[in-house]
Amino acid sequence: MKATGIVVEYNPFHNGHLHHARQAKEVSGADAVIAVMSGQFLQRGEPAFADKWARTQMALANGIDLVFELPYVYATAQASDFAKGAIALLDAAGCESFCFGSEQGSIDPFHASYSLLREHRAAYEASIHEAVQTGISYPKALNKAYMELTGSESGFADLTQPNNILGFHYVEAAEKRGSAMKPLTIQRISAGYHDPVDRNSSIASATGIRKAFFEEGSIEEVSAFLPAPSLGVLRAFHAEYGAFGSWERFYPLLRYSILREKPKNLSRFSEVTEGIEHLIYEAAKKETEFDGFIRRIKSKRFTRTRLQRMLTHIYTGFTWEQLRSFEEPSYLRLLGMSETGKNYLNQKKKNIALPLISRAADLADPMGEVDIHASFMYGLGMGSGDMKKEFTTPPCYFG
Structure with a gap:
């Protein structure tokens, strides 16, 4: 079969x-x-x-x-x-x-994009680092660096689209592990x-x-x-x-999970970084609803998705130490x-x-x-x- x-x-x-x-x-x-x-x-x-x-x-x-x-x-x-x-x-x-x-x-544009990034990996990563230092979000930095490489050339995957982004990473993961699976x-x-x-x-x-x-x-x-x-x-x-x-339903328990910790302790949970733990803690003290809470901590630097992953790890107690062990x-x-x-x-x-x-x-x-x-x-x-x-x-x- x-x-x-x-x-x-x-x-x-x-x-x-x-x-x-x-x-x-x-x-x-x-x-x-x-x-x-x-x-x-x-x-x-x-x-x-x-x-x-x-x-x-x-x-x-x-x-x-x-x-x-x-x-x-x-x-x-x-x-x-x-x-x-x-x-x-x-x-x-x-x-x-x-x-x-x-x-x-x-599928061909995904192969082309993978080959391009593999060939220019050092320049690509340097461009990402430079863009992040300007204060833009990591996803926007990735896109900026990618656009600099592809320019106006056709034949590459459009990595501004969410499903294309995941698709590219599937192809990349299969290539890196030397999988015999055919991507479609x-x-x-x-x-x-x-x-x-x-x-x-x-x-x-x-x-x-x-x-x-x-x-x-x-x-x-x-x-x-x-x-x-x-x-x-x-x-x-x-x-x-x-x-x-939904987070609206889970928020009372999430809020408790945040406020039971001192702000500095929040940084031990996976993906919590760059001092955002202080803003998370203060927002949890003030906001009784999730919508107001997430709006208070969201910024150009920290996208909603990135923040929600941090919050998931705070809620479940998943730490940096655990993440790095797998x-x-x-x-x-x-x-x-x-x-x-x-x-x-x-x-x-x-x-x-x-x-x-x-x-x-x-x-x-x-x-x-x-x-x-x-x-x-x-x-x-x-x-x-x-x-x-x-x-x-x-x-x-x-x-």
């Missing part, structure tokens, strides 16, 4: 994701689609809209064959490390290819990453869907953008918890499988390059302990009294 890999968050699984999954299978000629999916906290530094079990159910009900969890260490990291962890897991799972959605829609991309259709929902379309971004839900207060208001199985899973999740995950993913955590996925594992299990874990009780290493703790903290933020869910929930099965 052949498998193609995709990297996802499914926050939540919408019609655009369904298109991606189907196209990935078609363009790769694969028998199975393997998804590496973020767990309870996401790359933009946010609690997941629904927990990893609900999102796994949505994935399997919509045609995904295997879902593996991207460990917290990578799921909440900047793009290059996020991609490094995800590609390592897809490689270990035996995928022959990986496929990502992009604004570019063609499909055109992202209709909605852009940050676009609000368009009521005349059946495609909307996950960001737009979440925004519309929180404004309207009803999952039915965004039902047109979701496959029927996703809608059913989200209704069940909301019935269980009475809400969906080099590579150490296991494949199985969250769910279809019948096809089960057959794939039975056929390929001797060739899977990492330990295959199906129970939290078997996550007996520091990276796994971080994942388990993150799940506890997510459940706490959602108001769940069941702190055993991580241990009592078996992999989802969709036959």
